[in-house]
Amino acid sequence: MARQTEPEEVFDVVDERDCVIGRAARTEVHARSLRHRAVHVLLFNGRGECFIQKRAASKDTFPGCYDSSASGHLHSGEDYDSCAVREIQEELGLVVSSERLRKHFKIEATEDTGWEFVWVYSVIGDEQPVINPEELEAGEFWARDHMRSMVTAHPGRFARSFVRVIGEFDARGLWPSVRM
DSSP: OOOOOOOOOEEEEEOTTSOEEEEEEHHHHHHTTOOEEEEEEEEEOTTSOEEEEEEOTTOSSSTTOEEOSEEEEOOTTOOHHHHHHHHHHHHHOOOOOTTTOEEEEEEOOOGGGTSEEEEEEEEEOOOOOOOOTTTEEEEEEEOHHHHHHHHHHOGGGBOHHHHHHHHHHHHTTOSOOOOO
16 A cells, blocks of 8 residues: 655745745745744753753754754644644643743744744643654753753754744743742
8 A cells, every 4th residue: 555645734924024925835935935933842840951852863954953842833824822732742742731831932033043933932840751753853851051051062963943042041031940
């Protein structure tokens, strides 16, 4: 029996104000550097450590690089909050309601973000992620100081947008304090 291939993802193409101006397939959006939308979700445990994923080698962008706990593109017609809930379930196997997610800030679409408008979210919990091997190679919780030293010493080991996301998250003082 022949294996059916999944249809290519379709994204909303947006203008410089993040208003939808069309739709295009993922490969076209990336090949033509069209503005589109994405989310990054940072999962923290009760010790204030952030779960960092190592992207699967099969990923089309930044394979094998470290990245946010969960991240991904919005499907055409999808809103940012729904995408954040979907991505954390797809990549980490965690069912998290949108009410538990904290929506922090939006990053403008630039070359550093791969022309993505990015909303950054966080969630705190003690659930153990279950890695989806199609999306992630590995993952582990990192303390803030370890994260800072790794990003500073080895920025090329990280997805480019993650460096921007975590830098801004840290600079805004959003890293959660340790719960006892």
